Amino acid sequence: MPEGDSLFALAARLRPILAGKTLRRTDFRVPRLATVDLSGWRVDDVRSVGKHLLIDVSDDDRRCTIRSHLGMDGSWRVFAPGQRWSKPGHTARAVIGVDDAEVVGFALRELHVDGRDDDGLAHLGPDLLGPGWDxxxxxxxxxxxxxxxxxxxxxxxxxxxxxxxxxxxxxxxxxxxxxxxxxxxxxxxxxxxxxxxxxxxxxxxxxxxxxxxxxxxxxxxxxxxxxxxxxxxxxxxxxxxxxxxxxxxxxxxxxxxxxxxxxxxxxxxxxxx
Ligand SMILES: [Zn+2]
CATH class of the missing domain: 1.10.8.50 (Helicase, Ruva Protein; domain 3)
Structure with missing residues (x-):
């Protein structure tokens, strides 16, 4: 079951795969985000806050954060480009492609594309594993x-x-x-x-x-x-x-x-x- 430590470990695993890379493809399969296309943007960081995974991205003058919550059944998995997914495609909610990897979020409970000021997390208390733990x-x-x-x-x-x-x-x-x-x-x-x-x-x-x-x-x-x-x-x-x-x-x-x-x-x- 994903708890704060699972998300910390997930961010640590995805960071070297995504950080510093240019997004070649994004596909957000929730109606609210259906028209959002971040291809060409760069990944600045991957981090966790509480039970949320945050992927910070930017282009020349815009910045945003792809924020997800796994809930009970969600997961992020990493595939080689063109590799067959290990989960049913209809459960995919987010597909993030870079040159040498495809990172797919399956059955996510929440998926948002936020501004970069962590507004979507303002309701949270201090993050037990965050740099500002208090x-x-x-x-x-x-x-x-x-x-x-x-x-x-x-x-x-x-x-x-x-x-x-x-x-x-x-x-x-x-x-x-x-x-x-x-x-x-x-x-x-x-x-x-x-x-x-x-x-x-x-x-x-x-x-x-x-x-x-x-x-x-x-x-x-x-x-x-x-x-x-x-x-x-x-x-x-x-x-x-x-x-x-x-x-x-x-x-x-x-x-x-x-x-x-x-x-x-x-x-x-x-x-x-
Ligand atoms: Zn006892």
Whole structure:
């Protein structure tokens, strides 16, 4: 599932393929962008902000940014010119051709061509992997969110990209475990500085890893709770529980012992290994 670290790695992979190159072909297969043609423009940079991929392009006096969000099923793939695509053509939303490669965005949830001032991202909180990462601002945003909604849960707060950008469903689950917090705990009852620090640490450590690991444990013990329904908790042995979410990308996993529901906590929260 693409989270902030996946996008960071994707930008790092596409940057050497696209940056500095002249676009030979662009084909945006969404109605709003059907007439946009950026062929002849140059790629200045490829970067990520939160869960968005940004391709900065310019010609002599104009600059714009191709911005996409993968959502649940989206991907960007790289092909040699003329190579057969590995995904169905009707799911392609963007085709970006340079002399020696064709970069195709499939099943993108969002695709925009913005001005270069990142207006389309103005709603986002600080980017967990960005050069301007600001933990204090993220903590302040959390405090402000609690003011607006005192019942805001730790789960909902972690996923709210306006507070900080980059956490997706896997990290949400893992951070709740590391906080010793049941996912429906009000964020007001959680150490928000620790929550922000954990989010940053986990995403940063994983930004270029081929396989995401939130546990620091060897072997294939990559997650504490995510995807581990009915399997024993790595800390206490209790069977991991699963709650279905409203959306299929919002499934929640937790340890009923390490993450007791509010009011039922008897032991101190487990510290991170
Ligand atoms: Zn446990």
């Amino acid at each position: 933990a204090e601002r993220a903590v302040a945003n959390l405090a402000a969110a609690v003011e607006r909604d005192p019942g805001l849960t730790v789960s909902a707060a972690l996923l709210d990209q306006r507070i900080m950008a980059g956490v997706g469903n896997i990290y949400r689950n893992e951070i709740c475990f590391l906080l010793g917090a049941h996912p429906s705990t009000p964020i007001a009852d959680v150490d928000t500085q620790k929550a922000v620090a954990l989010a940053r640490e986990l995403l940063w450590d994983n930004r270029l890893r081929p396989i995401r690991n939130t546990t620091g444990l060897p072997g294939r013990a990559n997650h504490w709770v995510y995807g581990r329904e009915n399997r024993p908790c790595r800390r206490c042995g209790t069977a991991i529980a699963r709650m279905a979410g409203q959306d299929r990308d919002r499934v929640t996993y937790y340890c009923p012992t390490c993450q007791p529901a509010i009011g039922s906590r008897t032991d101190p929260a487990p510290g991170r290994k």
